[in-house]
Amino acid sequence: MPRPEAGWLAPALRLLLLALLAxxxxxxxxxxxxxxxxxxxxxxxxxxxxxxxxxxxxxxxxxxxxxxxxxxxxxxxxxxxxxxxxxxxxxxxxxxxxxxxxxxxxxxxxxxxxSDTNVLIMRRGEARALRFRDAAGLEAHLRGGHGFRLGVRSGFSYLHAGLDEWIADPPAPDLVRPADDDLTNIRRLLAGEIDGFLAERLSVALAITAAGVGQAVEEQAMRLSIPxxxxxxxxxxxxxxxxxxxxxxxxxxxxxxxxxAARFRFPLLLSQTIDSRWFRVLQITGVLASALAGTLAARQSQWSLFGAFVLAGVTASAGGVLRDLLVGRFPIGIARDPLLLKLIFGTVLAFWATAHLWALLRGRAMLAFWVAQLTVAMRRRRIDRWLFDAADALGLGASTVLGVTVAFGMRAEPFWLWGPLLGTITGAGGGVLRDVLRGGGLIPNLKTGFYGEVALIWSLTLSGYLIWRGAQIEIDEVVVVVVAAVVGAVLTRMAALALDWRPPRLT
Missing domain, CATH: 3.40.190.10 (Periplasmic binding protein-like II)
Incomplete structure (x- = not known):
């Protein structure tokens, strides 16, 4: 006679086996x-x-x-x-x-x-003395007894045996300063506590921009790529x-x-370019030239001093304001940097003071003859018109480049559309609105003048080149390309005036 439990044991084992298999x-x-x-x-x-x-x-x-x-x-x-x-x-x-x-x-x-790219960040003007371009060169410099104080990220390996070994066991403890973040290293660098620090290129570019110290620091030529x-x-x-x-x-x-990679890398590298001194000079040059063009336009139309302020401000800043409002860039550029408004007002006042001084000199008996002769010569050669055209062309070229850089810096996508669009608005917007205010319905820059077309051509050219180069572009290359675009826009505008180019018409 079978045991009572034998009847349920076999089915239970089968159920357990099925459960394990499941x-x-x-x-x-x-x-x-x-x-x-x-x-x-x-x-x-x-x-x-x-x-x-x-x-x-x-x-x-x-x-x-x-x-x-x-x-x-x-x-x-x-x-x-x-x-x-x-x-x-x-x-x-x-x-x-x-x-x-x-x-x-x-x-x-x-x-x-x-790959991550690690770079050596130093105080501006000091990097050019160091000639090495790779981790082996940095290691040799550190071991050369120069007393270089290096900042690093705590617990980070740079995947170069000699460099990691030196960082782990420097000849003197004060030659290596670990930090938990890039901002700490930036602060130590500017305070003179270290001579340079290693950082991942994209992250440190963002930290430098956030700290607003782009004009105080720079990258050394070394590049350390880590897959x-x-x-x-x-x-x-x-x-x-x-x-x-x-x-x-x-x-x-x-x-x-x-x-x-290009979508994320290029705007950050471009932000470093925008924070650089040479780009600041370009920006100031564009504002001064545009403000001077607006002031000269007010003089030609016999506007009041207040009207000159209006035309100068519109010419120098209206395109940038429209650009920033369009892409939601706040605060807008003219409000972000008070220097721009100071330059506009200063240009108008300087021109007003110069004009009154000129009139005063004309009234002096001793100088009247020579001043009169110079005035006649200038009028014959239309110096005032040439000065207006040159200033307007320079403002057009510099503003066009600024518009393209803002499009990339704001990551406005697609770049092929927003780069040329913002470049054209920034470059030609101020000049067109200036002519709207003073033209009484006659706006040459929209009818017969080859003006907005210059901004469109060169913003398309610059945007296309930047998109083509993408993630491979370097800061030094950006400098050359931007300057070439400004020069090209100025020369194109001056050639259009000299040769009386006409834009395509609807009919």
Whole structure:
């Protein structure tokens, strides 16, 4: 006679076996579900913008995951806890990880999908004395007994054996100053506590812009490139990692990753250009030239001193105001920088004082003859008209370039549209509104003058070049291209006046 429990034992064992078989295997669990990825706040690589997660790494990984046929869900953690969460398998992947032997053992690393570029930031004017261009040159300089005090990021490896070794064990403790962030290093540099510091190029460009110290610091010529990978949990199926590797290769080949890099990299490098001294000179030159053109226009139309202020202000700032309102750039440029208004008012007052002094000299018996002769000669040669045209052309060229740079700096997309549009509005807007105010319905710059067309041609040219160069462009190259665009616009406008070019007409 069988035991009572024998009747239920076999079915129970079968149910237990089926339950065990139904449990998801770790490898199978990753299939058919969204990958759990972690992100840490580090602008511009990964950050919230208007409540939406974005950034260089985020957008690249989204494109890679889409190509690989994977869905990703993001969770925010601090950097070190995030690395640990992926290592123990509670998250599937983390972005932007340099490879080391230890990490190669803890994680399944993808192929590199982009690179970080580390640079040496120094006080402006001091970088040119250092001739090296790579990490080996920096290491040699540090070991050369020059007493160079280097700032670094705490716990960061620069993936150059000699450099990392020197940082870990310098000959004197005060030669290396670790910091938790770039702003601390910037403060120490400006206070004279360090002679330079290493930083990731995009992040430090953002920090420099935020601190408003672009005219006080500069990059040295050294570039240290560090490949970055996606770090997967070891529980991730090899097929998933392989799919991501294939997606990375495909997106590299078709230029998608480079295009994403350019979207984030170029505006930050351009912000450094805008903060530089030479660009400040260009901006001041454009305002002075436009204000002078407006003042001369007021004189030709016999406007009052107040009217001269109005025309000078409109010519120098109206295009920029329209541009900033159009893209939501606040505070608008003319309000952000009081110097611009001072330059406009100063130009009008200086011209008014010069004109009255000239009239006073004409009344002096001793100087009357010579002043009269000079006045006649100037009128014969139409010096006043030539001065107006030259000032107006210079203001047109400089303002056009400013408009294009604002479009890129504000990340107005698509760049091929907003670059030329804002360049044309900024360049020609003030001059057109000036002529509207004084023209009484006759606006030569909209009818027969080759004016707005100059701004459009050169903003298209500059925008096209910047888009073409994309992520590969360097600050020194931007300087040359911007100056060439200004000179080209000025020469084109002067040639149009000299040769009486006419714009295309509707009929």
């Amino acid at each position: 449990l998801p295997h770790p490898a199978r669990a990753a299939e058919g579900r969204a990958l759990q990825a972690g992100w840490y706040a580090s602008e511009p690589q990964q950050h919230l913008r208007q409540g939406e997660l974005t950034g260089l790494d985020i957008e690249m990984v989204r494109a890679i995951a889409t190509r690989a046929g994977q869905e990703i869900r993001w969770s925010r953690l601090d950097y070190l806890p995030l690395l640990e969460a992926v290592a123990v398998g509670s998250l599937d992947l983390v972005t932007g990880i340099p490879t080391t032997p230890a990490r190669a053992e803890r994680y399944a690393l993808s192929a590199p999908y982009r 970055l990978h996606l770090a997967f949990s070891r529980a991730t199926p090899p097929e998933t990692v392989a799919a991501f590797d294939a997606a990375i290769a495909g997106l590299r080949a078709d230029g998608t990753l480079d295009a994403i």
